[in-house]
Amino acid sequence: DDGAKEAKPPPAKRPRRSGPPPAPSKDGYPKSLWGGKNAKRPGDEGFNALVRAFLRGAKGWKHPTLGETALLEQQDVVAKLMHPQSPVTRLLADHNTGSGKTLLAVRVMDNFFHDPRPKILVFPKEAVAENFYVALMTWPSQYRDYVCVERPEVARLASQRDDWREARLQRWFLDSTNPKLTGMARVSGLSQQKCLKDSVVKPVREVLEMKRAFLNGELRKGWREEFWGRNDDDTVAPPAAPLRAYRFTSAGGHASAIVDGKPRGCVFKIGFDPEDADLNPFSSKVIFLDEAHHLTTPHPLYDEQLGNLKTLLSKTKNSVLLCCTGSMIEDSSNPRRLLEVVKGVHHQSGTDEGFLSSFDKRGDTFPRQSPVACADGVIARSMIRHVLLNGECLVRYVFNAIKCDQREEVARCRSLANFSNLY
Secondary structure (H helix, E strand, O other), rough: OOOOOOOOOOOOOOOOOOOOOOOOOOOOOHHHHHHHOOOOOOOOOHHHHHHHHHHHHHOOOHHHHHOOOHHHHHHHHHHHHHOOOOOOOEEEEEEEEOOOHHHHHHHHHHOOOOOOOEEEEEEOOHHHHHHHHHHHOOOOHHHHHHHHHHHHHHHHHHHHHOOHHHHOOOOOOOOOOOOHHHHHHHOOOOOOHHHHHHHHHHHHHHHOOOOOEEOOOOOOOOOOHHHHHHHHOOOOOOOOEEEEEEHHHHOOOOOOEEEOEEOOOOOHHHHOOOOOOOOOOOOOOOOEEEHHHOOOOOOHHHHHHHHHHHHHHHOOOOEEEEEEEOOOHOOOOHHHHHHHHOOOOHHHOOOOOOOEEEEEOOOOOOOOOHHHHOOOOOOOHHHHHOOOOOOHHHHHHHHHHOOOOOOOHHHHHHHHHHHHOOO
16 A cells, blocks of 8 residues: 555536426425515515514525525525515615625525526625625535536536535635645645636636627527536526626726617626616616615715716616615715615605614624624724834825815815724
C-alpha cells in the first residue's frame, strides 16, 4: 500500500429523457389559509389579523427546495408572505442590519421560480450585486440546481463534489474553507476574490440572464424543448424568466431607459407593455430592492438615477415588490415617504396593513456580535482610537471633501464620515 487514495469513478451518466417536458412541481403552499375571493387584502383594515392567522396556520410549511437550511423567524415570515399565491405583493421589510436579507432574497426569488415575470434585484453597488450571485450558489434553491446542470464546472467548484446532487440540499461554501477555490487561486496567481468573480459570478450571471432563450422580449420557440432534450434530470427545471442583479445607477438609469419605445436592457423588455401609458419597464416584474432608504435619501451623485427608480417603482403594475432596509428610521429623511413609495400610487387610499414587516429589535434570532457595545450601536470612548489619514484613504477623503464643499455643514460631515470612520 503506497498510501495513494483510490480514484472515485465518475458519476454515471443518466439516459437522455424523451417525451414532453415534465410539469412544474408544486410546493404545497397553503393558499386556502388566505380565505376566498371576499377575504381581506393589503390596505384593508384588519388585514394584519389575517396575516397573523395565516402565519399560525402555515407554521409547518416550508418550500421543498429549502433543504437543510433553517430560516430565522424574520426570514421565514417574509418568505411565506411573498409568494405567487399570496395576496401580499408589495412589502417594506425594515429588518435590522445582519438579519439575513441576502438569504431572504434567494428564498423569495425561488418562490417565484416558475412565475413568467422577470426577476430584478437592485443593490447599492456592483460588489453587493456580485455577492448575491455567490449567495445564490451557497444556499439550496431551484436557481442553483439550474445553474448546476447548465454549468457543471461551477457545480463541482461550489459543491466540492464530482456529483453536486450528493449535496443538493446542503449549504455550500465559496470562501477560504473551499479547497478547490483556494487551490485555483494559488495555481493561477490571482486573488481568491478574482477567481470567485471569474469562475462563479460571471458564469452564474450569464446562465440566469437566459439570453439565448429570449428574443426581443419573447421566449424563443422550442427553447424549453431544447433544454429538456440536452439535460437528463427531470427534477431540474429551467426558470420561467431571467433573473438579473443590478446596481442602483444601472436600474434607475441605463438599463431601464426607454429607447425607441422599448427598454434598453434585455431583461426589462420581457413583460414590457408598449401600449401602457406609463411605459414603465418595472411593470410585470418580480423586484427585490436592497437598502431601500436610499430612495428617499439619495446620494447627491446619483440623485437623478435614484429619483427615476423611486418614481418607476411607485407606479408599477402587475409587479411584486420587496424593499429591504436595515435603518429605516436612522437613514431615511422621511420614513413615511419611503412606505408610500413601497405602497405605490395605486394603494395610497388604503391603510398600511400588509405593507410593512418590522424587525428592529435584536432578539434571540439575531446573530451574536462582539463586543456587545458595538452590537448595540453604542461605542464607548475607550474603544476609539484616533489615527492620521494617509495614502489612498487620505486621497479619497480629500477628493470627496472637494465634491461636498458646497453642501451644508451637517450633511457634509455626515457624508465625509464614510471616508474617515471605520469600525
